[in-house]
Amino acid sequence: MITRRHFLSGTGAGLFLSGYPVHGFTKNAIDGRIIVLLLEGGMDGLLAVPPVGDDNLYKQRKDLVASNPLKLNPLFGIHPNFKNFSQMLAGDQASIIHATSFPYVGRSHFEGQNVLQGGLKTPFSIKTGWLGRAMDTAQIAGKAMSLETPLLIRGATDFENFYPARIKHTRNSSSQLLDLIQSTHDLDMQKVIEKLKQRSLGMVDMNTRNLARDPLSLASEAGRSMRKETGPRVAVIKIPQFDDHAEIGRDIGHHPELFTLVDQTIAKLKDELKEQWSNTIILTMTEFGRTVKENGSAGTDHGYGSVGLLAGGLIKRSSVIANWPGLANRELYERRDLYATIDYRSVCAACVEAAFGLDHSVISETVFRDKNIPRIYRHIFG
Amino acid sequence: MADYFKNSLYSFTIFFVIASSLHADSDVICIQEFLKKTVFDPGLVDGKWGRDTGVAINSLFEQAGLNKQGQEVTVDQANEICTFLKSDKYREILEIGQFKIFSIDIK
Numbered sequence: 140m141i142t143r144r145h146f147l148s149g150t151g152a153g154l155f156l157s158g159y160p161v162h163g164f165t166k167n168a169i170d171g172r173i174i175v176l177l178l179e180g181g182m183d184g185l186l187a188v189p190p191v192g193d194d195n196l197y198k199q200r201k202d203l204v205a206s207n208p209l210k211l212n213p214l215f216g217i218h219p220n221f222k223n224f225s226q227m228l229a230g231d232q233a234s235i236i237h238a239t240s241f242p243y244v245g246r247s248h249f250e251g252q253n254v255l256q257g258g259l260k261t262p263f264s265i266k267t268g269w270l271g272r273a274m275d276t277a278q279i280a281g282k283a284m285s286l287e288t289p290l291l292i293r294g295a296t297d298f299e300n301f302y303p304a305r306i307k308h309t310r311n312s313s314s315q316l317l318d319l320i321q322s323t324h325d326l327d328m329q330k331v332i333e334k335l336k337q338r339s340l341g342m343v344d345m346n347t348r349n350l351a352r353d354p355l356s357l358a359s360e361a362g363r364s365m366r367k368e369t370g371p372r373v374a375v376i377k378i379p380q381f382d383d384h385a386e387i388g389r390d391i392g393h394h395p396e397l398f399t400l401v402d403q404t405i406a407k408l409k410d411e412l413k414e415q416w417s418n419t420i421i422l423t424m425t426e427f428g429r430t431v432k433e434n435g436s437a438g439t440d441h442g443y444g445s446v447g448l449l450a451g452g453l454i455k456r457s458s459v460i461a462n463w464p465g466l467a468n469r470e471l472y473e474r475r476d477l478y479a480t481i482d483y484r485s486v487c488a489a490c491v492e493a494a495f496g497l498d499h500s501v502i503s504e505t506v507f508r509d510k511n512i513p514r515i516y517r518h519i520f521g
Numbered sequence: 522m523a524d525y526f527k528n529s530l531y532s533f534t535i536f537f538v539i540a541s542s543l544h545a546d547s548d549v550i551c552i553q554e555f556l557k558k559t560v561f562d563p564g565l566v567d568g569k570w571g572r573d574t575g576v577a578i579n580s581l582f583e584q585a586g587l588n589k590q591g592q593e594v595t596v597d598q599a600n601e602i603c604t605f606l607k608s609d610k611y612r613e614i615l616e617i618g619q620f621k622i623f624s625i626d627i628k
Contacts, residue, residue, distance in 0.1 A: 212626045458624055461623065517617060
C-alpha cells in the first residue's frame with residue numbers, strides 16, 4: 140500500500156513545460172505565459188502571510204508567527220524570508236490572495252492534489268487538468284514535453300506527449316525513432332512530429348547532461364525556454380516537502396526555508412524570463428492550508444484555507460485580496476481551520492483570462508465546468 | 522391601572538414602529554439590499570443610513586474608484602446612488618463588490 144509519506148517522498152521537484160506553439164495549430168492571439176508552482180503538502184498560509192492586524196492571531200498561535208514580519212498594510216504582514224517577493228509587491232508586480240482554497244475540505248493529500256489539478260469539485264472525477272483544458276480551449280497546441288504529464292496540464296487533445304529518451308538495447312537515437320513514427324502518420328501529423336524532432340535534438344542535451352532537479356535549476360531552465368518567442372507557454376514546477384507537521388519553524392526551520400526556496404524560484408524565473416516577464420503570471424497552488432492553532436509538537440496539521448502568491452508583469456497593481464473571515468474560534472472552519480472565503484478556481488480563471496485571453500464565462504463553463512465561479516480578474520489584473 | 526400602562530406601552534410601540542417606518546428611506550433600502558449581495562456589509566436592511574451603511578457604501582465606491590476626489594457619499598445622495606446602482610453599471614459594481622482589496626503600503 141502506498142502511504143502518504145511514501146507518496147510525498149516519491150515525488151521530488153519537477154519541471155513540466157507545455158504549450159509549445161506549433162505552426163498551423165496554435166491560433167490563440169494573446170501570448171501570455173502561465174507558470175504554476177505546485178507547493179506539495181499544504182503550505183501554512185498564516186505563517187507565510189500572517190494577518191498581524193487580527194488580534195486573534197497571537198492568541199491562537201503565538202509561537203508560529205515570524206518575530207519580525209514585514210508589514211504590508213494594517214491587516215497583513217509577510218514572512219521576512221519572502222525578500223524578492225516583497226520587492227515585487229513594492230513594485231506592483233505581485234499580489235496575494237488570502238483565506239483561499241480549492242473547493243476541497245477533506246484534508247487528504249491525494250484528493251487535494253487531484254482537486255487542485257483537475258479543477259472540479261469532486262476528486263478523481265476527470266482525467267484532464269484545468270490548465271490542459273484551458274490550453275485546449277485557447278487552441279494552444281503542442282502539449283507536454285514530459286514523460287509523466289501532471290494531471291494539471293493534461294488536455295483532451297493531448298496529441299504530443301513526448302520525452303526525449305533512448306530505448307534500452309537499441310542504439311537508435313530518439314530522432315531515428317521519431318523518423319519511424321513519422322513515416323506511419325499522415326501529412327499533418329508528420330509536420331508536428333518534424334517539429335518535435337527538431338526540438339528533441341535541442342533537448343537531448345538537456346536530458347543527458349543530468350540537469351539538477353532542484354527547483355532553482357528547473358526555474359532557470361523554464362525561464363530560458365519560455366522567454367523564446369517559440370518557447371512553451373506553460374510551465375509547472377513542483378516544489379515538494381510542504382508536508383512538515385512538527386517543528387515547522389518560526390523564523391528559521393523547515394517551513395521558512397521553503398519560503399526562501401519559493402521566493403528564490405520566483406526571482407530566478409523573473410531573471411531568466413527577461414522581457415517575457417511582462418507577459419507572465421506565476422501562481423502558487425497548494426492542496427490545503429493548516430490548522431490555525433499549533434499542535435503539541437510546534438507544528439500545524441492539515442487544514443482548509445491558505446494563501447496564494449501571484450507574481451508577474453501581467454499584474455499592474457499589487458494588493459492583498461481577501462474576504463477576511465477572522466480567527467476567533469467561532470469564525471474557523473470546524474473550529475480549527477482558517478475558512479476559505481475565496482474559491483481559488485476564480486484566481487486560476489483570472490490567470491487564464493489574463494494570459495490566454497479567454498472570456499470568464501467560457502473559462503468557468505468549459506475549463507472548470509461551473510458557471511457560478513465569481514470573476515476576480517478586475518481585482519488582480521485591473 | 523395596569524391596563525392603562527399596557528395600552529400606553531402598545532401606543533408607544535405602535536407610534537415607534539410607524540415613526541421608524543416613516544424614517545426608513547426606500548433609497549437607503551435599495552442601497553442596503555445591493556450591499557448585502559457584496560462583501561461590504563451594511564448591517565441590518567432597515568432603511569436607515571447608519572454608520573455601517575455609510576462605511577460599506579464608501580468602501581465599495583472607493584474600491585471601484587467612484588469616490589470623486591476622495592469625497593465620501595452621504596445620505597443626501599441616496600437617491601442618486603440608488604439610481605446609479607440600478608443602471609447598466611449594476612453587474613460591474615456587483616462584481617467589484619465580491620472581493621476586498623487591501624492595498625500594499627511598503628512602496
